[in-house]
Amino acid sequence: MNDDIILDVRNVTKKFPGVIALNNVSIQVKRGEIHGLCGENGAGKSTLMKILSGVYPYGTYEGSVIYEGQELKLEERSIRQATEQGIAIVYQELTLVPSMTVGENVYLGKEPLENGIINWNKLYANTDRILAQYKLDVKSQSLVKSLGVGKMQMVEIAKALSEDAKVLILDEPTSALTEAEINKLMEILGILKEHGVTCIYITHKLDEFFRITDRVTVLRDGQTVTTQPTEDLTEERLVNFMVGRQMKERFPKGHRQPGEVMFEVEDLHAEDPNESGRNVLNGVSFNLRRGEILGIAGLMGSGRTELVTTIFGEYGKITKGKIKLENKDIQINSARQAIETGISLVPEDRKGQGLVLINSILKNISLPNLNQFASFFRLDKDAELQASMRQAKNLAIKAPNLQVNCDTLSGGNQQKVVIAKWLLSKPKILIMDDPTRGIDVGAKYEIYKLMNELAEKGVSIIMISSELEEVLGMSDRVMVMHEGRSNGTLDVKEATQEKIMALATGIA
Template identity: 50%
Template sequence: MSTLLEMREISMVFPGVKALDRVSLTVESGEIHAICGENGAGKSTLMKVLSGVYPHGSFDGEILYDGSPLRNRGIRDSEEKGIIIIHQELALIPLLSIAENLFMGNEVSSRGVISWPSAFKKTEELLRRVGLNEPPSAVVGKLGVGKQQLIEIAKALSKNVRLLILDEPTAALQEADADRLLRLMLELKAQGVTQIIISHKLNEISRVADRITVIRDGAAVSTLTKAQISEDRIIRDMVGRDMAHLYPERSFNPGEMLFEVDDWSCWHPEQAGRQTIRQVSLNVRRGEIVGIAGLMGTGRTELAMSIFGRSFGKGHTGTVRMHGKPVDVSTVPKAIQAGISYVTEDRKALGLILDEPIVRNVSLANLSAVARRWVLDKRREAQVAETYRKQLAIRTPAIQQKVVNLSGGNQQKVVLSKWLFTDPELLILDEPTRGIDVGAKFEIYTIMKDLAGQGRGILMISSEMPELLGMCNRIYVMNEGRIVGELTREEASQEGIMALIVKDAGKVA
């Protein structure tokens, strides 16, 4: 193998933050090179330097590509050299077709006129390479995230990619879609495409990577070969310490019944005749962490949102009780007043105002508590934000820092702070550790443990079964909008959860 890429002593400083500290990295031709690290470690920043998002001159250090200096003035320069980056937030236009997305800015034309027959033919060839059978005219927005991810790779292949950079490519994918993408990566490797993958999913990295570079606090701390790769070693290098336990130990002393849902149902707000939630009943005691397991699309998020102020659905029926008494959850303010909060699975779109500072985001759900006679008390607001910054260990130079500049783990702590400021008795946490690294996950788990220790109840939705098994006292299993089983901590296992889902699916069929 020859060296395709060499990054030497790369450093980059943002206001108040040293994002990269003399990072060096080599990538061999034809290999899959993984980059791991905690959120905020500098992984994405390093790749943005490489791909021209941060142009030459905005950072210190040197980049050699194919033995020659690489001095990109922007993304177009890097793409002309075959360096393509696929960001975690996909850059497709939902209302356009696959063909239009693949050749946007790179149109197939003759004498200045787009040749759609040629574009469609090339699109079909590219889709076959990534294993998709969709027609070129299919509207991208109507396809699932897994297929959209493959379309992004097809788009990269249309530009004669030599070095493909994938930033958290499986973060939002179901297991089957993630498996298909990983198999495609191995196929591209066999075709000679060099790849760099950023991922928190250590099992996936172990499966496809030839080497792994671990970055911590903006510096490269180790590069491991295939033979050296182990999850324990990667975690130790990522967080700077051994982690004997992925989940905090805690004793469980359930209190009185706190929260109950009886015979809860609702219908889809747009698709007439589709019942999304069907006669769901569940409960949570004080000090208890209760999980909801199920495959994506089984109605878990819809259930949570419908309970929380009827944020989803129509035609709601059923009863919600707190402390044995029915409560009105017909609007979000009424649900908050009843002592319920909901931490959304999509913190960037629904949980935060990214361009606003931490201090403003923390007070959003309870502005009346930081106001006097309907006028915002900025001093009080700052005191509250500073209190939560310390309590939840939000890593930031100041509470005036814009949330968009925080790592995923720290953004999640800001969302939690916002809802804790409403002083809820029950927290519904929807995918609370999605898109954050193993070190930040442990911190979120510890916060959950402490909240349960205070006597609050937690209803936790997660697609990661080990997380549910490690954190929950009981687990409800959902399928097709219904509760199909309930397992105690002692009874619960991944096999047991899947058995309930498969058994119910067979019954529905």
Template identity: 50%
Template sequence: MEKCMLKMEHITKRFHGVTALDDVSFEVEKGEIHALVGENGAGKSTLMKILSGVYPDGSYEGRLILGGEEQHFRGTKDAELAGIAIIYQELNLVKSMNICENIFLGNELRKKRVIQWNEQYKIAADLMRTVKLQESPKTMVSSLGVGKQQLVEIAKALNKKAKLIILDEPTASLTEIEVGILMGILKELKRDGTTCIYISHKLNEVIQIADSVTVLRDGQTIVTKGISEVNEEKLISYMVGRELVQLFPHQAHTRREKILETHRWTVMNTKQPGKKLVDDVNISVYRGEILGIAGLMGAGRTEFALSLFGMLKADEKSELWLNGQKVQIRSPEQAIRMGIGYVSEDRKQYGLILSHDVKRNMSLASLKRLTHLWTINQNLEITQAQQYVKDLNIKVRDVDQCTETLSGGNQQKVILAKWMLAKPEVLILDEPTRGVDVGAKYEIYQIMNELVSKGVAIIMISSELPEILGMSDRIYVMHEGTINGELTRENATQEKILYCASGERGEYVGSSAE
């Protein structure tokens, strides 16, 4: 029996003269979970697009061997017929269809051109039991959370008789409970002989789930190891080419005067009358500190941030004070004018205009300052963009490069440059390192430290407890729209944060700011 499921030998791929993959060789054994890791821009996505037929035979150099036979995919359909399924971070489901319709989309069971619905629903129900989905096959996908949509994608792959499933950042938007469910399903699929390629920036998950791991760096294969031969620190050094002495480079910050505070801050849910998204939140924020906001998904953290930035309307009894003055913010434009910046957790939808170039994305929040007589000072725009590209180590050809072509980490640094150019007094960072590799994370943390040293107040929302603990000077914990605990850097632990996040109250509720 062929032990090796997949071999990709001496793969080289170029885009307009730029080498994205340089003689990459990659091997996966049958029935194993093989992790593929590397910084953004290392070549992981390009390699998987070759494997899944997005880049057809002839557009790259090298050999692709599956189950002992060399393959020449002309497109994604050829890859599917060969037993390869890829599940992207941005799920490929039709929200207006039900679960069964999505599972069979493009592969409907027909007799004389008539879809066999009863048979499809029966098969869909069996597949859903396999992936631990308890809903009806007729449930609309739009009503499912991201975690359950991920399971629908896996069921869809199994329906196509996939022998090799590629999962690209599968847990980026999942809760800890959903991550646990997914891990259990992948282990069951492994026991049934399905091979998985697992791409993730979350190295603790890689250590937990994978049998082996391959590291890519700058389009080249650095190493392939059994998972027992590595730890997180070793993987990081392979990925970035150097050892990061401390993953969270927190610096001693000098807290200055109070800059922002809320009183009785409440935000109503306009879609569900009577329901509160944010309920009576009272916080204080100081210049020169990183204030962490922790909580479980759905706790109201993002809604609170959006309301401070004028994207959601606060209740009329709510009060916002900036620099000792009571203010009202009814739009993002007002927020920017008053010195508040906001980096969204969804950088592609709310942080960037992907079709625009780097310099224009950087200048978006500062156009008034760069404009004279309705004309943008392009020389100043270019000069300042070039300076931030240099200061933040953004990997671009030049500032005219389309932002869509950048890696996730570099896109995130473009957003940070946008706000540094706008010179905010308060900068809200919502999941600032989501989908970003460890090397770029480290650089983003350094940027945060630099901003704080200049007197900027940073409000950081994060679902990653190590990040909250590693970078925050002070932490508020939210539960169901309220502040349910406040912790100092000195007494904060994961256990205490989870205690407050789950709704418990007690010794961890305090007022350390005053």
């Protein structure tokens, strides 16, 4: 037995109906290391982690997992068993109960008891101890719903660590975090490492592998491609391992010729619909030309999502300003009206707003677009299926067929379904709120290509993005927001990361 190896995954195979999610996967995780796990959407990363944490118990997969020298045999319906043995996981989606306090969440289902009743003092004292030990900056008595996503992530970590974890699994922990929160998380991972905790770290942001991991394993189509020390890797090599081919450029070249002004927003002011008097937009002006891609940059909280959801008729109460489509004033009060007017929005929170998980891929893609397939009050099922299949193929959605429910898809593939649905809606104005978050590099490229094609056909696109490289790589112009205002618009030819940051932070 090799004492340095804490987890030895040996020839693990996991099948679902029509899908081999893991095909003979072997990975060795060394004690105390941060081990990165990398791979395209649907490669099998989350499935493997669900085996390690007992979501898929012993007997539901082939092969074996040796943990601390012994075969891991987690029983059915006993996710707690993994944590008791020291394997803790922070899932791709947050799992906290918003109406409870931090402490209640950390000890949910394992509250310390005294004579059969919960010992609250102990519960909060223990929580405080964990929070302090790992320098997690939250208060044990705060309500979870009062916290931002970054802090919720910390609570998830505290929860995972509340039983002495030897192995901590993080599945895309940074996808909803701000730059500052990501830095904080990296710091926390460093502290965990000092405490001897072994980490398995999954992300689609390749730079993070280079910031914190010691070694990286790449999965492709359910198989192990390679495990390499991070210092022997470059971003380019990692991408090649992931997608199995050379990828020379990250952004496809468009051949766009933006035309006349299609859409205008003039001095838009709006307030929070739930809190009258609280302004969320304080004067936004921009225009958008036919076939143009306008990037919207800005820090988290600068009002970007508020702007597009207000335009889409779903959020802010407009108190001043104008919105014009093709030179006519428009007033939009609902998402349905927006779609009828020719405006579509790929929302930021795709899980919550974009997708009906218990519906099939086909229904999710076609439902808002049924009018395209209806003739004489009958649904042309062939046309519906064909159009949906074309979208699914373009975006390389990984599924046995379009009839499977979306809850069986990997996280990234669920996102692609939402994007497919809105691409099919043939809008005049397509708004995309952080469209490539959680999506692998290969699929990002496909989405960029589709954006280019749409723009070349005359669709005008507004793209919010937190990745400056993406904004610079895809936009014709970049509008930068700061504190609910448009703080300047740059032509991409003159735009640089520094100039955008200066406008975003309000220095310029």
